[in-house]
Structures are given as C-alpha cells and as structure tokens.
Amino acid sequence: MTVQFPALKNDLILRAARGEKTERTPVWVMRQAGRYLSEFREVRKNHDFFSMCRTPEIACEITIQPVRRFRGLLDAAIIFSDILVIPQALGMTVEMVPGKGPHFPDPLVTPADIARVIRPGTVDIRQELGYVLDALTLTRQTLAGEVPLLGFVGAPWTMLAYMIEGGGSKTFSKAKAWLYRYPEACHQLLQQLTDVCVDFLVAQVRAGAQMVQVFDSWAGELGPDDYRTFAFPYLKAIADRVKEQLAQISPDAVVPMTVFAKGAHYILEELVTETRYDVISLDWTMDPAVSRTRVLSATSAVSGQPRTVTLQGNLDPSTLYGSPETIRERTRVMIERFAAWDGQGQCHIANMGHGMYPDHDPEHLRAYLAAVREFSSAFKSA
Numbered sequence: 478m479t480v481q482f483p484a485l486k487n488d489l490i491l492r493a494a495r496g497e498k499t500e501r502t503p504v505w506v507m508r509q510a511g512r513y514l515s516e517f518r519e520v521r522k523n524h525d526f527f528s529m530c531r532t533p534e535i536a537c538e539i540t541i542q543p544v545r546r547f548r549g550l551l552d553a554a555i556i557f558s559d560i561l562v563i564p565q566a567l568g569m570t571v572e573m574v575p576g577k578g579p580h581f582p583d584p585l586v587t588p589a590d591i592a593r594v595i596r597p598g599t600v601d602i603r604q605e606l607g608y609v610l611d612a613l614t615l616t617r618q619t620l621a622g623e624v625p626l627l628g629f630v631g632a633p634w635t636m637l638a639y640m641i642e643g644g645g646s647k648t649f650s651k652a653k654a655w656l657y658r659y660p661e662a663c664h665q666l667l668q669q670l671t672d673v674c675v676d677f678l679v680a681q682v683r684a685g686a687q688m689v690q691v692f693d694s695w696a697g698e699l700g701p702d703d704y705r706t707f708a709f710p711y712l713k714a715i716a717d718r719v720k721e722q723l724a725q726i727s728p729d730a731v732v733p734m735t736v737f738a739k740g741a742h743y744i745l746e747e748l749v750t751e752t753r754y755d756v757i758s759l760d761w762t763m764d765p766a767v768s769r770t771r772v773l774s775a776t777s778a779v780s781g782q783p784r785t786v787t788l789q790g791n792l793d794p795s796t797l798y799g800s801p802e803t804i805r806e807r808t809r810v811m812i813e814r815f816a817a818w819d820g821q822g823q824c825h826i827a828n829m830g831h832g833m834y835p836d837h838d839p840e841h842l843r844a845y846l847a848a849v850r851e852f853s854s855a856f857k858s859a
C-alpha cells in the first residue's frame with residue numbers, strides 16, 4: 478500500500494527529532510485537542526468519546542482544531558484517539574465516563590482472566606483498529622502538509638495497569654499486586670500488549686503517521702527495579718522491532734520515535750544508552766539542564782563520545798493557570814535551561830511536562846506557544 482500525501486511545509490519537529498539543527502524550537506502539546514477547547518466540547522456534547530475515535534471524519538476534525546486555532550504556532554498535530562483502543566482491540570470493554578475518565582466494567586481480576594485477552598499471534602490490526610488508520614490517512618491528507626502528524630500507543634505497563642485497575646487509581650495497588658503475585662501472567666500479558674503495539678505502530682506509519690510517541694503515563698508508579706523488570710524491556714522491544722520492520726519497508730519509512738516514561742526519572746540513562754528512541758520526553762519534575770548533562774555523560778561513558786539525543790518538554794501544565802506574563806517568563810527560563818549545554822537549545826522539542834487540563838484557558842496556551850517561538854528564535858540566532 479503506497480498512499481501519496483501532500484508535501485510537508487513544516488518539518489521542524491522531524492529535523493529536531495533527528496538531531497538536525499533548527500532555526501527555532503518546534504512545539505506541540507500533549508492533549509492539545511480536548512476539552513479546554515470550546516470547539517471540542519461542541520462536538521463532544523453530541524457524541525460518545527469512543528464513537529468519536531471510531532469516526533475518521535470526527536477524529537480528523539478534532540485533531541485539526543488546535544492547529545487551526547493556533548495557526549502557525551503549532552509544529553505538529555497528534556491524532557485524536559486513546560491509548561485504551563488496544564485493550565478494546567483485545568476484546569475488553571472500555572467506557573469513557575465524562576468528568577471521571579476511563580472505566581472497565583469487567584477488568585482482569587485473576588490470572589485466569591488473561592485467557593480473555595491472550596491469543597496466538599496478535600490481533601488483526603486492520604479489522605480491530607482500522608478506524609485509527611483511516612483517521613490517520615484522512616487527517617494527513619486534510620492537513621495538506623501544514624505540520625507533521627503524530628501517531629501513538631500506550632506503553633505495555635500503563636495499559637496493563639488500566640486493564641487490572643479498571644480505571645485510574647491512587648495507588649495502583651491491584652496492578653502492582655499482580656506484579657508480585659502473578660509475575661508470569663504479567664509477563665505474558667505485557668508480551669501480548671507489546672506485540673500489538675509493534676504491529677499497530679508500524680500500521681500507523683504506513684497509514685500516514687510521520688512520528689510516533691509511546692506514552693508510559695504510569696511509569697512513575699514503579700520503582701527502578703520493578704520498572705526494569707516489567708516495563709523497560711518491553712519499551713525497548715517496541716522501538717527495536719518497529720524500527721526493524723519499518724527499515725524493511727524502506728530506509729525512508731523509519732520515522733522518529735518518542736518515549737514518555739512519566740515520573741521514571743531514574744530510567745533516563747538506560748533510555749538513551751540501551752534503546753533506539755530518538756526523543757525522550759521529560760515531565761516537569763526533571764530539570765532540563767541536569768537531564769542533558771546526564772544524557773551526555775551516560776552516552777560518553779558507553780562509547781567514549783557524548784550522543785545528543787533530543788529531549789522533549791517540559792513546562793508544568795499548571796503554569797498555564799498563571800498570567801500570560803508569568804507564562805512568558807517561565808517559558809523563557811525553560812528554553813534557557815534546555816539551551817544550557819550548547820547555548821542554542823538544539824535537540825529540543827518544546828511541550829508540556831504532561832497534557833492540557835480541561836479548565837485551561839486556550840489563550841494561555843497561545844501565550845506559551847508564542848513565548849517558545851520568541852525565546853527559542855532569539856537563542857538560536859544569537
């Protein structure tokens with residue numbers, strides 16, 4: 478299958494991800510499409526969340542809403558979908574309860590339950606998740622090359638946590654109890670989820686995704702040893718296998734990959750030295766300058782040469798509750814810290830340290846996007 482797409486007019490984020498120099502820092506924001514936008518709420522009031530995901534025309538429209546509203550200020554679009562479409566593809570029921578979040582009426586309770594979701598091979602991606610692929614293709618056409626289109630999946634640990642907890646949780650004690658009581662069943666499930674992630678990401682790229690991100694939103698619930706046992710090996714396998722499979726299609730098909738292990742500050746060195754992710758997304762609790770130093774020294778220790786991986790992030794989303802002047806000042810400091818190592822802030826993709834909140838003022842996001850442009854252009858031309 479070869480689909481022809483319009484030529485790309487803004488490839489800033491792809492260049493930054495590959496470590497190439499850019500004239501300003503590209504910026505996009507997790508959850509840039511969502512409830513803080515009145516135009517999203519307008520569509521949402523007439524539709525159930527997952528029906529919106531399953532209707533390519535609606536998913537396309539919502540993906541493009543922020544690009545349209547902040548025209549010229551965003552450097553990427555991320556496809557409107559959810560990390561929980563994979564548990565659904567494996568046969569689980571997931572509902573999105575307005576104001577509460579995801580709910581699994583029938584979560585995994587005992588290891589015998591994994592028989593419901595484990596199968597030989599993976600799932601038929603076209604059949605179970607074809608609607609995401611169609612949404613990607615339609616959106617990439619509709620964007621007409623204005624900005625690159627990002628695809629994504631949830632990381633195996635984060636998806637396992639939802640499938641066992643049945644929704645969000647304060648302690649993740651059900652999911653973590655499984656790691657201690659039923660480690661074998663967990664590994665089987667994590668392997669199954671990894672296999673689906675790999676096939677799904679490759680399919681997303683074939684359908685039009687120009688870069689992909691793996692969201693390990695609950696990484697920080699695990700300590701270093703558990704993370705190294707139950708999360709990291711699967712994250713690593715996803716990057717290895719996706720890159721291998723894309724390279725087999727053609728060298729040009731290999732897109733940049735981002736990993737966001739939220740809260741797992743201890744894993745930074747291993748992510749850079751042992752995985753093939755091009756971009757590492759930092760949450761707001763990590764200092765950009767310190768993170769860069771850690772990356773440089775970890776890579777030189779391994780190869781004798783420091784490697785410049787691209788870092789993404791990391792303004793605290795709560796900063797957007799401040800005044801536009803505060804946002805501008807905090808953004809200046811953020812840009813400066815990402816530039817501490819080279820004086821320019823190359824190898825940086827600006828984002829928040831997590832997603833937008835529903836009660837954010839879109840005009841405050843605009844202030845952030847404008848400040849990234851202002852200060853990063855100044856640093857890079859200095």
Ligand SMILES: Cc1c2[nH]c(c1CCC(=O)O)Cc1[nH]c(c(CCC(=O)O)c1C)Cc1[nH]c(c(CCC(=O)O)c1C)Cc1[nH]c(c(C)c1CCC(=O)O)C2
Binds near residue numbers: 555558561
């Ligand atoms: C953990 C997680 C989920 N989904 C996702 C993650 C990883 C990122 C993160 O850590 O935030 C990923 C996701 N979810 C959504 C996107 C779309 C693209 C974008 O970033 O704009 C993406 C990339 C839409 C969404 N996903 C969801 C909404 C709001 C749903 C609604 O309208 O009711 C949107 C726009 C719902 C969702 N989906 C999920 C939760 C916990 C919730 C409820 C919390 C909330 O309501 O914000 C699971």
